[in-house]
Amino acid sequence: AQSVTQPDIHITVSDGASLELRCNYSYGATPYLFWYVQSPGQGLQLLLKYFSGDTLVQGIKGFEAEFKRSQSSFNLRKPSVHWSDAAEYFCAVGLIQGAQKLVFGQGTRLTINP
């Protein structure tokens, strides 16, 4: 069955430090991959997506992600985090099985230390 794993439930980094959030997927076909962010009490906002082509994709708010087929990974990175980046981050795979639906990972909560 298709699945998405985010190994880190909670990560804490200092303001200005670099960030990498891990995402691994299990899917037999070509994956369509997404990262969403959920701020407290808010909905899900799309950060970036990968469909094909260049395996390094740029998103909003200075985030980027790299698709590595050999490792079944789609890790999210940011060179320097800001306190406003504190939120929950979700990796998702888009499944095309009769209709598109998203399968989400369990999420990684990011805390920023001042």
Added chain:
Amino acid sequence: DSGVTQTPKHLITATGQRVTLRCSPRSGDLSVYWYQQSLDQGLQFLIQYYNGEERAKGNILERFSAQQFPDLHSELNLSSLELGDSALYFCASSPADRQNTDTQYFGPGTRLTVL
């Protein structure tokens, strides 16, 4: 602001009751998706509608049903509510139904509390 609206923002009700959650998709989007976010199950796909027709079903209970109206807004009906139905319910929309380059845009969610 994604352009997807959901009402109400919060809903508190009792076990055994029935509630209706409403979603208006982004202008021009024909597909509507419903997701449930709970602490134990995480974010799970419930159901998708495209231009008024059901397209896909996920982990949706028989007590739950949905529909999409001619004006493309959608409603999720939850009946015989149980404590475990307490969750955040998201609606998302996208332009089409099977385009693998479609992106789903999420609304702010409706938080349901069953007492």
